[in-house]
Amino acid sequence: MIAFQQIINCLTHAPILAFADPSKPYILHVDASLKGLGAVLYQEYPEGLRPVAFASRKLRPAEQRYPIHQLKFLSLKWAVVAKFHDYLYGAKFTVRTDNNPLTYVLTSAKLNATGHRWLAALATYDFSIQYRPGKNNTDADLLSRKFVDEDEKNKWKDIPVSGVKSICQRVSSQVALEESPRYVEQLGAPPESIPEAYVYPTRLEINPLEVLSQVELVKAQEEDPAVKVAITALNERKWPATLSDPEMVALKHGAGKLLMKDDLLQRVTKKSNKELFQLVLPTKFREMVLKAMHDDLGHLGIERVTDLLRSRFYWPKMIIVVQNYIKNCGVCITRKSPGQRAAPLHQITSSGPMDLVCIDFLTVEPDSKGLSNVLIITDHFTCYAQAFPSKNQKALSVAKILVEKYFIHYGLPARIHSDQGRDFESRLIKELLSLLGIRKSRTTPYHPQGDPQPERFNRTLLAILGTLNAEKKTKLEPADSILGARLQQYQK
Numbered sequence: 001m002i003a004f005q006q007i008i009n010c011l012t013h014a015p016i017l018a019f020a021d022p023s024k025p026y027i028l029h030v031d032a033s034l035k036g037l038g039a040v041l042y043q044e045y046p047e048g049l050r051p052v053a054f055a056s057r058k059l060r061p062a063e064q065r066y067p068i069h070q071l072k073f074l075s076l077k078w079a080v081v082a083k084f085h086d087y088l089y090g091a092k093f094t095v096r097t098d099n100n101p102l103t104y105v106l107t108s109a110k111l112n113a114t115g116h117r118w119l120a121a122l123a124t125y126d127f128s129i130q131y132r133p134g135k136n137n138t139d140a141d142l143l144s145r146k147f148v149d150e151d152e153k154n155k156w157k158d159i160p161v162s163g164v165k166s167i168c169q170r171v172s173s174q175v176a177l178e179e180s181p182r183y184v185e186q187l188g189a190p191p192e193s194i195p196e197a198y199v200y201p202t203r204l205e206i207n208p209l210e211v212l213s214q215v216e217l218v219k220a221q222e223e224d225p226a227v228k229v230a231i232t233a234l235n236e237r238k239w240p241a242t243l244s245d246p247e248m249v250a251l252k253h254g255a256g257k258l259l260m261k262d263d264l265l266q267r268v269t270k271k272s273n274k275e276l277f278q279l280v281l282p283t284k285f286r287e288m289v290l291k292a293m294h295d296d297l298g299h300l301g302i303e304r305v306t307d308l309l310r311s312r313f314y315w316p317k318m319i320i321v322v323q324n325y326i327k328n329c330g331v332c333i334t335r336k337s338p339g340q341r342a343a344p345l346h347q348i349t350s351s352g353p354m355d356l357v358c359i360d361f362l363t364v365e366p367d368s369k370g371l372s373n374v375l376i377i378t379d380h381f382t383c384y385a386q387a388f389p390s391k392n393q394k395a396l397s398v399a400k401i402l403v404e405k406y407f408i409h410y411g412l413p414a415r416i417h418s419d420q421g422r423d424f425e426s427r428l429i430k431e432l433l434s435l436l437g438i439r440k441s442r443t444t445p446y447h448p449q450g451d452p453q454p455e456r457f458n459r460t461l462l463a464i465l466g467t468l469n470a471e472k473k474t475k476l477e478p479a480d481s482i483l484g485a486r487l488q489q490y491q492k
Contacts, residue, residue: 015050015051016050017050017051017052017053018043018045018050018051018052019052020043020052020053020087021043022091024043024044025043025044025091025092025093025094026041026042026043026052026084026087026088026091026092026093026094027041027042027043027044027049027093027094027096028040028041028042028079028080028084028088028093028094028095028096028127029042029095029096029097029137029139029140030072030075030076030079030095030096030097030140031072031075031097031098031137031140031141031143031144032068032071032072032074032075032144033071033141033144033145034059034064034068034071035058035059035144035145036056036057036058036059036143036144036145037055037056037057037059037071037074037075037078037079037143037144038055038056038075038139038140038141038142038143038144038145039054039055039056039075039078039079039083039084039140039143040053040054040055040139040140040143041053041054041055041079041084041087052087053083053084053087054143055079055083055084055143056143056144056146057078059071061311064274065271065272065274068099069099069101069102070115072097072099072101072102073102073105073115073118074118075097075140075144076095076097076102076105076122076129077118077121077122080095080122080125080127081121081122088125088127089124089125090126091126092126092127093125093126093127094127094128094129094130095127095128095129095130096129096130096131096132096137097129097130097131097132097137098131098132098133098134098136098137098141099131100131102129102131103129103130103131105119105129106119106122106129113382113383113384116352116353116381116382117353117382117384119353120353120354120410120411123410123411124408124409124411214262214263214264217264217279217282218263218264220282220284220285221264221265221280221282223282223284224282224283224284225245225248226245226247226248226251226283226316227251227265227280227282229243229245229248229251230248230251230252230255230258230265230280231260231265233252233255234255234258234259234260234265235260239252239255246316246317247315247316247317250316250317251280251316254267257269258280261277264279264280265279265280266278266279266280267280267314276311278310278311278312278313278314279312279313279314280313280314280315281313281314281315283315286315286321289309289313290305290321290322290325293305293308293309294325294326294329295329295331295467298464298467298468299326299329299331299332299335299336299464299467301326302319302322302323302326305322305326306318306319306322309322331466331467332467335463335466335467336463348380348417348453350380350381351381352381353379353381353382354379354381354410354411354412354413354414355380355381355413355414355415356379356380356381356413356414356415356416356417357377357378357379357380357413357415357416357417358377358378358380358416358417358418358453358454359375359376359377359378359398359402359416359417359418359424359454360375360376360418360419360454360455360458361373361374361375361376361390361393361421361423362374362375362376362387362458362461362462364461364462364465365465367389371389371390371391373389373390373391373392373393374387374388374389374390375387375388375390375397375398375401376454376457376458376461377401377402377406378453378454378457379410379413380417380453383453385457386406387461388401388405388406393421393423394423395422395423395424395426395428395429396428397423398423398424398429399428399429399432402432403432407436412436412437412438413438414438414439415438415439415440415441416433416438416439416440416441417440417441417442417443418440418442418443419442419443420442420443420444420445424442425442
């Protein structure tokens, strides 16, 4: 009877959140599942641990392909940097996780470039990591799993308004007006699983792909001859004996992967041992999708556009259509000339993130504020680049950007490499780097090829900026143009 009463009390009394006390240390519980991320922030009180805040979110499509150890690391980075930064920045705290390898991430873990960027984002926080068994980590584990399935949400659309009112009058109007599922979402915005670029100020405008309702997609598939034949064949479980249209023949050959889902013809395939559903796109929408994935994202290459399309759509001979579209793109032909082959150069080497940082100035067309100078800062090991607008190319401006916008976020590098411009070789820069214990190296005079990575990166930026029309250029600031959705798609 006592146990039963305890269960009733737990189900009827939610934990009361405590006010955060800056004088007390924080304890952060984190976890991740194949569905989402979860975290609970606690502080120690005489009566025991009391929750200060809860956080959870679903995994994004790109994150669903991560291995479980990377998801656990993502939960740590997301909870500390994105959700509880205001509590934890400048405070000492302890992280508890049920993933034992994560306890070594700060010392001896072997990480890829993405992992090193996450580790760099965590470097400004003072914390330690403790392991505890999964049976004791149920709070964060529950938050990482408790999400409403899309199929369950879609069941409500078939309930009449009168039935909804009888169930719950408070939400009847919202449920009755609930929109049909959207299968063509905004494309091109970079996933937040990749560390966000630091841009100041941020005023980025993205032209999204037109959002289509389920009704429009169903109608378009029924009007498309090839797709209609495939739908009829699946419903009747019998394909015509002879087919003359090449698309119909291709759909018939791949019939084993076709299925009807939510009244739409879709193709299911495997990617990273997980099912991926691709909408069989009718012909009338293909040009619109190609324009959104290529033109509006800075005229990406064939391979990148094909990867973006395959993650959402399918139609026969898609790669041939993409190749023809991009090869005949006038902007790509005029702005993206093939690079010239240079003689072999002596390779500059680096042993890890922030071992060597390369800096260089790039001059672009003035924006609405008249800024045309952009300082490019590139980590040589990870090739991760940052761009900061500057009023001029003077040494004082360089010093301010390095200290206030780069070192404060990413830490101090071991070496800085640049050309022999007056802005980089000034007494101010030399004394600043000497004070911070940073070694300085430089290229030979009139030979920018000695610093090839920033120079090649600058050419890529100019090619991307050259694809923007005049209206977009006047609206965006240089850093916005460079580190917006177009460049992040390139750096993924």
